[in-house]
Amino acid sequence: MKFELNFRNNRGTDQELLGDMNRVASKLGVTKLVSREYDENGKFSSKQIEKRFGSWNKALVKAGLEITVMSNIPKKELFENLEEVWVKLGRQPGHREMKRPLSKYSERGYVNTFGSWRKALEAFVEYMNTDVEELPAIEPTPEAVKETEAVYKHKTKREPSLRLKVQVLMRDGNKCRLCGVTVTGDNIHFDHIKPWSKGGETTLENLQVLCEEHNLGKGDLEYT
Numbered sequence: 010m011k012f013e014l015n016f017r018n019n020r021g022t023d024q025e026l027l028g029d030m031n032r033v034a035s036k037l038g039v040t041k042l043v044s045r046e047y048d049e050n051g052k053f054s055s056k057q058i059e060k061r062f063g064s065w066n067k068a069l070v071k072a073g074l075e076i077t078v079m080s081n082i083p084k085k086e087l088f089e090n091l092e093e094v095w096v097k098l099g100r101q102p103g104h105r106e107m108k109r110p111l112s113k114y115s116e117r118g119y120v121n122t123f124g125s126w127r128k129a130l131e132a133f134v135e136y137m138n139t140d141v142e143e144l145p146a147i148e149p150t151p152e153a154v155k156e157t158e159a160v161y162k163h164k165t166k167r168e169p170s171l172r173l174k175v176q177v178l179m180r181d182g183n184k185c186r187l188c189g190v191t192v193t194g195d196n197i198h199f200d201h202i203k204p205w206s207k208g209g210e211t212t213l214e215n216l217q218v219l220c221e222e223h224n225l226g227k228g229d230l231e232y233t
């Protein structure tokens with residue numbers, strides 16, 4: 010009997026290597042496959058795959074699998090991105106809409122962190138419902154106050170934060186409160202019900218969604 014090293018099973022075409030990575034990923038039910046898990050379950054070795062494609066991540070991209078790095082996006086960033094998308098659309102985004110250029114992160118980025126798109130939205134709503142201290146407003150200088158009596162000392166900043174905008178949209182929907190027209194993107198105006206110039210604050214209670222026409226028409230008036 011002659012002993013031989015058998016390399017036959019270790020070779021494979023590019024397609025076979027990539028196909029086996031996909032097989033292991035679906036067997037494990039993961040969208041991101043780490044090399045250690047592959048070595049425990051794969052027909053080939055991760056070293057061999059790395060050698061063939063240049064790196065493990067390059068092989069993942071070729072195989073159409075998520076790059077491991079994607080799962081390390083901080084939750085805060087995922088929430089802030091969702092705020093941006095929400096305000097651009099004026100409403101709750103669908104998972105299929107989570108694509109560039111609208112969204113910086115794909116649905117996968119959320120699924121990897123939260124488990125599912127639904128869970129990501131639930132975590133987001135919870136985040137929206139927790140009180141976060143708004144940044145302190147810049148106090149007007151005493152000189153500015155002296156110049157005119159109409160200068161109010163606001164407790165808030167004039168421009169609502171993204172977070173506050175989302176909260177207003179969650180409450181009002183993306184419809185003008187005066188005419189009911191649906192607004193998206195730049196056509197969404199966040200109006201101070203009691204005008205900022207009359208001391209109205211930037212708070213959920215004092216903000217409403219208006220269309221451009223009604224926002225421009227309003228000026229310093231107070232609609233009820």
Ligand SMILES: [Zn+2]
Binds near residue numbers: 220
């Ligand atoms: Zn309107």
